[in-house]
Amino acid sequence: MISRFAPVEIGADISTLPASEQAALAKMVEAARLMDGLFLQQVWAGNPALLVELAGDRTPLGQARLHYFLINKGPWSRLDHDAPFVPGVPAKPDTANFYPADATKDEIEKWIDTLPEDEQRAAMGFFHVIRRSPDGRFLVVPYSQQYQNSLDRAAALLREAATLTTQPTLKTYLDARAAAFLTNDYYASDVAWMELDASIEPTIGPYEVYEDELFNYKAAFEAFITIRDDVETKKQAAFGENLQTLEDNLPFDPTYRNPKLGALAPIRVVNVVFTAGDANRGVQTAAFNLPNDDRVVREKGSKRVMLKNVQEAKFNKVLLPISKVALTPADQARVSFDAFFTHILMHEMLHGLGPHTVHGTQTPLRQALKEHYSAIEEAKADISGLWALERLASDGTIDPQIGKDMYVTFLASMFRSIRFGVNEAHGRGIAMQLNWMLDNGAIRVNADGTFAIDELKIKDAVATLTGEFLTIEAEGNYDKAADFVQRLGVVRPEVQRVLDKLKDVPVDIEPRYATADELKR
Numbered sequence: 001m002i003s004r005f006a007p008v009e010i011g012a013d014i015s016t017l018p019a020s021e022q023a024a025l026a027k028m029v030e031a032a033r034l035m036d037g038l039f040l041q042q043v044w045a046g047n048p049a050l051l052v053e054l055a056g057d058r059t060p061l062g063q064a065r066l067h068y069f070l071i072n073k074g075p076w077s078r079l080d081h082d083a084p085f086v087p088g089v090p091a092k093p094d095t096a097n098f099y100p101a102d103a104t105k106d107e108i109e110k111w112i113d114t115l116p117e118d119e120q121r122a123a124m125g126f127f128h129v130i131r132r133s134p135d136g137r138f139l140v141v142p143y144s145q146q147y148q149n150s151l152d153r154a155a156a157l158l159r160e161a162a163t164l165t166t167q168p169t170l171k172t173y174l175d176a177r178a179a180a181f182l183t184n185d186y187y188a189s190d191v192a193w194m195e196l197d198a199s200i201e202p203t204i205g206p207y208e209v210y211e212d213e214l215f216n217y218k219a220a221f222e223a224f225i226t227i228r229d230d231v232e233t234k235k236q237a238a239f240g241e242n243l244q245t246l247e248d249n250l251p252f253d254p255t256y257r258n259p260k261l262g263a264l265a266p267i268r269v270v271n272v273v274f275t276a277g278d279a280n281r282g283v284q285t286a287a288f289n290l291p292n293d294d295r296v297v298r299e300k301g302s303k304r305v306m307l308k309n310v311q312e313a314k315f316n317k318v319l320l321p322i323s324k325v326a327l328t329p330a331d332q333a334r335v336s337f338d339a340f341f342t343h344i345l346m347h348e349m350l351h352g353l354g355p356h357t358v359h360g361t362q363t364p365l366r367q368a369l370k371e372h373y374s375a376i377e378e379a380k381a382d383i384s385g386l387w388a389l390e391r392l393a394s395d396g397t398i399d400p401q402i403g404k405d406m407y408v409t410f411l412a413s414m415f416r417s418i419r420f421g422v423n424e425a426h427g428r429g430i431a432m433q434l435n436w437m438l439d440n441g442a443i444r445v446n447a448d449g450t451f452a453i454d455e456l457k458i459k460d461a462v463a464t465l466t467g468e469f470l471t472i473e474a475e476g477n478y479d480k481a482a483d484f485v486q487r488l489g490v491v492r493p494e495v496q497r498v499l500d501k502l503k504d505v506p507v508d509i510e511p512r513y514a515t516a517d518e519l520k521r
């Protein structure tokens, strides 16, 4: 089970940071370490005691259990539908430790209905747990009280970091987040996070709600302590200037194009120094979009953060080995991280281009395409991303080498995505593209089972398929979307034969934070 996660050192170059910023960074990492303990408590009430028990078992089996417990942040294997791997533990509770373990969904819903409005908001909000009083009634308890000890310590460390840094927007975020830990009011610090403009980019606190499998209401503690990548950030600014031109040339009916693009969510490229809690469990996060608070998103927008060194580690440990199985030796040599990463950036940007409502109406695409929307939209972002890169490479906006390497690189990455399954939007979207390309001769299967790009056909095929998805979206064509997904969003035998050969290739990475460890010394 553990061998599916390839160990890898993750680090960032902090040599250009002045001493003040390095000292502040060390305090942020210390604060971030507290998020691991908080997250363990949130996942399951039994976690802290089990951790002590596992740590005390010095047998090889005991140490392996401890190791895998730390990867999963609990005794359930997240890659295997939460199957327990420590004897005697119960099934993973949907309530996590956000609600009383014996409470049912129905019981909590009925109780919430009886509450006055402000208490209802807290009960359904991000930052309160539900507990039972001694007489059995439910209670709403703020995180600032429930997790007081750890949050007091984390706040003190963030304040120390704020005193050390000389970067004003960073100081503001750190002070505001420290205050939020104590007051339970996260609004000002979310705003300060949107306004961060500093060499260090920390994200620390309660954010994502996936761990609350009962309602998706409650935020889990996590931390990403990162360094901004200025070279990549500049590269993107160059893309940003080209977005309207790309929109004006999208390969579909010109009347469907958007003559004036609105502001798009900014993308920040960073390198991770340390992650903890919900940000470091099971499969590693490679990008995230925050904040989740609707009020902040309405007023300040949201920000997409791409973790470049994490993507690079996944590329080296997973994608390259996959390419050795899926591609011919000549093509394997052309699989490039630069092409891989630039395409991911382009994918994110192209989500902002093309139709967002059915043409001539205010109907959102999600409403028109229903359960097929996500797969179509993800496929659109992938394939139109390739289309855009082809244009930018041919006019010299980006390194022309990317234009040469990106098709084989994308072909290898298709197998990585499909491996996670076609039940989820990204994997299904990829399967649709791969099968369409096979049917149209732009990708072919060699006699030995490897896959190859048809260099003469691929460019036109990418433009045509881009047009197909964009047109489905502009027309809000549910039937065509359903046909695409059902006919092409499947794993065909020739693809399965490659997947079957990937058994020994790691599924993901297990990071060791080299730079963070150095800061401790």
Ligand code: ZN
Pocket (backbone or CB within 6 Å): 347, 348, 351, 378, 381
């Ligand atoms: Zn996407």
